[in-house]
Amino acid sequence: MALKALDIYKLLPKKNCKECGDPTCLTFAMKLASGKGDIEKCPYLDDHAKSVLGASTKPPVRKIKIGVGERAFVVGEEFVQFRHEKTFYHPPGIMVSVSDTQTKPEIEQIVTNVRDYVLTRIGMDLRLNGIAIRNDSNNPEQFGTAVSYAEGCADLPVVLMAGTLAAAEAGLHECGNYRPIVHCATRENYREYCSLTKKSGAVLAIRAGTPDEMAELSTLCTEAGQDALLLDLSSRSLRQFINDSTIIRQHAITRTTPSLGYPVFYDATIPDNADAALVLGILKYGAVIVIGPPTRPSEKALLTLRQNIYTDPQKPIQMTAGLYRVGNPGKDAPVLMTVNFSLTYFTLQGYLESSRVSCYMLIVDTEGLSVLTAVAAGKLNETMVRDAIKKYGVENEVSHRTLIIPGYASPLSGRIEEETGWKVLVGPRDAAEIGEYLETEWKA
Amino acid sequence: MTLQTQNIWNGRIGTVTIGADRAHGGTRTLQYTLGGEQDLAAVGPGATQQRPLIAAEICDDPGIWSPIVNTFMGDTVNDTAGWAGTMESEYHPDIVRLHLTSTRKRNFKDFSGIPETVSGVLKSTGLPLIIEGSNDPSIDSEVYQKCGEASSGERVLLGTAEAGRYRSIAAAAMAYNHCIIAQSPIDINLAKQLNILLKEIGVPYDRILIDPYTGALGYGFEYSYSVMERIRYAALKGDQDLAMTMISAAPDSLNIREVREARDDETDRTAATWEFYTAFSAVIAGASIVCVRHPLAIPLLKSAIDSIWPHSAGREA
Numbered sequence: 001m002a003l004k005a006l007d008i009y010k011l012l013p014k015k016n017c018k019e020c021g022d023p024t025c026l027t028f029a030m031k032l033a034s035g036k037g038d039i040e041k042c043p044y045l046d047d048h049a050k051s052v053l054g055a056s057t058k059p060p061v062r063k064i065k066i067g068v069g070e071r072a073f074v075v076g077e078e079f080v081q082f083r084h085e086k087t088f089y090h091p092p093g094i095m096v097s098v099s100d101t102q103t104k105p106e107i108e109q110i111v112t113n114v115r116d117y118v119l120t121r122i123g124m125d126l127r128l129n130g131i132a133i134r135n136d137s138n139n140p141e142q143f144g145t146a147v148s149y150a151e152g153c154a155d156l157p158v159v160l161m162a163g164t165l166a167a168a169e170a171g172l173h174e175c176g177n178y179r180p181i182v183h184c185a186t187r188e189n190y191r192e193y194c195s196l197t198k199k200s201g202a203v204l205a206i207r208a209g210t211p212d213e214m215a216e217l218s219t220l221c222t223e224a225g226q227d228a229l230l231l232d233l234s235s236r237s238l239r240q241f242i243n244d245s246t247i248i249r250q251h252a253i254t255r256t257t258p259s260l261g262y263p264v265f266y267d268a269t270i271p272d273n274a275d276a277a278l279v280l281g282i283l284k285y286g287a288v289i290v291i292g293p294p295t296r297p298s299e300k301a302l303l304t305l306r307q308n309i310y311t312d313p314q315k316p317i318q319m320t321a322g323l324y325r326v327g328n329p330g331k332d333a334p335v336l337m338t339v340n341f342s343l344t345y346f347t348l349q350g351y352l353e354s355s356r357v358s359c360y361m362l363i364v365d366t367e368g369l370s371v372l373t374a375v376a377a378g379k380l381n382e383t384m385v386r387d388a389i390k391k392y393g394v395e396n397e398v399s400h401r402t403l404i405i406p407g408y409a410s411p412l413s414g415r416i417e418e419e420t421g422w423k424v425l426v427g428p429r430d431a432a433e434i435g436e437y438l439e440t441e442w443k444a
Numbered sequence: 445m446t447l448q449t450q451n452i453w454n455g456r457i458g459t460v461t462i463g464a465d466r467a468h469g470g471t472r473t474l475q476y477t478l479g480g481e482q483d484l485a486a487v488g489p490g491a492t493q494q495r496p497l498i499a500a501e502i503c504d505d506p507g508i509w510s511p512i513v514n515t516f517m518g519d520t521v522n523d524t525a526g527w528a529g530t531m532e533s534e535y536h537p538d539i540v541r542l543h544l545t546s547t548r549k550r551n552f553k554d555f556s557g558i559p560e561t562v563s564g565v566l567k568s569t570g571l572p573l574i575i576e577g578s579n580d581p582s583i584d585s586e587v588y589q590k591c592g593e594a595s596s597g598e599r600v601l602l603g604t605a606e607a608g609r610y611r612s613i614a615a616a617a618m619a620y621n622h623c624i625i626a627q628s629p630i631d632i633n634l635a636k637q638l639n640i641l642l643k644e645i646g647v648p649y650d651r652i653l654i655d656p657y658t659g660a661l662g663y664g665f666e667y668s669y670s671v672m673e674r675i676r677y678a679a680l681k682g683d684q685d686l687a688m689t690m691i692s693a694a695p696d697s698l699n700i701r702e703v704r705e706a707r708d709d710e711t712d713r714t715a716a717t718w719e720f721y722t723a724f725s726a727v728i729a730g731a732s733i734v735c736v737r738h739p740l741a742i743p744l745l746k747s748a749i750d751s752i753w754p755h756s757a758g759r760e761a
Contacts, residue, residue: 081451082677084670121662211447239752242486242728243449250450257447275717276748279724283669297710297717300702301661305721308666343664350663350701372629432696 067157075287093129100146130157144170176200263287316368327358355435382419455682463572473570495753500537510698525564541574559594592616676730692726693735716740
């Protein structure tokens with residue numbers, strides 16, 4: 001069970017030497033208590049303290065880094081079952097599969113797409129993460145060659161879906177130093193896989209049929225010295241995956257079965273239901289997800305879903321307050337005031353663009369709250385609107401003095417008029433109606 | 445030992461029946477009883493799990509409908525009853541959701557057209573119906589009265605009640621024995637409050653479905669996803685005022701930039717994919733009915749839902 005910061009503090013040297021990078025032993029203890037610290041950073045711990053602290057201060061799901069360089073990513077280090085309890089920290093790595101029976105150009109085309117495809121949303125660049133090479137030839141040499149094709153055109157993290165030890169060896173020969181994932185060890189051959197992957201610093205995916213067998217196998221692997229593990233339950237159905245993955249996450253975060261405290265590996269290349277499997281992988285704790293080459297619509301949707309689910313619910317994404325242009329607004333263009341909650345901004349902006357009316361958006365800093373919440377919480381008021389008009393020079397941009405405010409801000413309309421001297425028009429509550437509203441109501 | 449999930453639940457989702465077949469005084473070819481779950485969606489033994497339903501959305505005035513759907517369906521959209529029939533025979537949803545978009549026009553007066561539209565749809569499809577009335581309080585009373593009367597005996601699901609405007613719809617539901625959708629703006633407390641308000645004016649809980657409002661994928665869906673998870677969690681923990689089944693529809697899905705700006709030859713696929721990702725995620729968060737507008741989203745959802753809920757529970761003989 002997790003220790004409190006003060007219990008941990010009692011076991012620390014209390015020297016405040018700062019060698020761990022924290023200003024005091026107490027702040028270090030607080031970090032450990034939240035699962036974000038690393039006890040190895042304290043050089044003065046005795047073995048007893050280490051053994052007490054080691055088990056209870058590690059994140060309940062082990063943090064594992066995959067790949068090297070710019071595109072390396074981290075999975076694990078998760079603490080909750082539901083994102084609303086806190087947040088999900090590390091979005092799953094999406095690995096696109098190629099087969100070693102494909103030709104060099106075919107492999108290169110898929111790898112290049114993963115390397116280059118970027119979807120930019122809400123100011124973030126979203127990408128697929130890596131390549132999974134499948135041993136379909138059953139020939140270690142051919143597998144190794146396919147790995148070299150993939151390695152030859154991009155520095156992406158890879159999964160060696162080797163199937164056999166010989167193929168894994170051939171694959172590691174090509175990319176062993178780049179922290180790949182080797183898939184997969186079972187109860188029968190884990191010793192060989194552990195020693196092979198430990199030698200090169202690779203991550204090992206292990207496969208078992210049930211959470212119970214998985215717990216045993218992961219214990220055996222850690223005893224054999226390999227603890228950079230991913231758990232593959234090789235779930236036979238979508239339903240099985242939801243159940244297995246939920247069991248693993250719960251047993252990990254409650255620390256009732258610490259040997260299940262590793263990130264989940266999910267092969268989502270299920271014929272006919274590839275999108276469904278992928279959605280489940282993203283929603284239900286998948287950490288490394290293998291998919292077939294996605295269609296463009298799926299590519300966009302999956303990256304967007306992953307971004308949504310891994311958005312921190314504790315911190316709304318905010319826009320910088322200011323005056324934004326839509327189209328080419330002139331002196332008589334409408335000015336629409338709204339809040340700096342990014343979703344409000346992007347939703348309104350989308351509808352304004354499709355209405356084809358050039359205009360200004362005056363974004364007021366409500367600390368990322370939506371209109372409704374900002375009005376209720378007093379985070380949007382008339383003086384803020386007045387100050388924003390002045391600060392962003394709206395009076396120099398337009399010749400009129402009319403401000404359109406969101407429908408949910410209507411209680412403030414009178415006070416905004418008094419405070420700013422501008423005429424206030426109350427717009428629709430729903431941004432979808434803004435086009436029609438401007439068409440019928442707007443006259444500069 | 446066999447490792448199990450560890451959530452401890454002491455509540456259960458209430459049941460609600462939608463549609464009435466001949467044995468129950470209606471004319472539907474089947475009816476559904478939803479709810480009764482005692483765990484998270486798709487978790488735990490299959491017997492306690494109802495299969496979620498897919499509702500195909502149509503409207504009676506395609507002028508304010510997605511141009512993508514209008515183009516895909518062609519002339520069909522100008523014949524509301526025919527549209528409903530086509531959806532049932534070609535795409536096989538579980539429910540048809542009729543939006544009376546004609547009532548959104550300024551100075552709408554054609555109240556006598558409503559019963560005509562509703563009975564036309566009831567004739568052309570045997571599936572249970574959801575009917576979405578006006579969204580203007582000044583005509584609510586008349587619109588819902590007409591909707592309720594025209595579908596009397598069919599146990600339709602009437603939408604949509606909100607805090608501040610729920611009396612007309614509740615009155616119509618009670619008078620004609622229908623169910624209602626109670627929508628709140630992505631907030632578990634407001635959802636609970638609206639249910640209590642409805643209870644106070646005499647709407648029993650087995651007639652209410654919660655619509656926690658669903659933002660489009662990429663445009664606030666994460667809030668809706670978490671609110672659905674929280675409502676399901678609260679219900680399973682025993683909160684009776686939140687223990688209704690949920691309905692999820694993301695009305696903006698086909699208007700967002702990613703879908704609008706898709707390449708011409710990818711428009712339909714993008715629209716269907718976007719709706720699928722949203723609706724299927726909603727199912728996993730706990731929704732019992734998910735609504736889509738693009739017909740091609742229906743087979744995608746069906747295949748995914750069938751593979752998790754292979755039995756056709758939810759249907760009542």
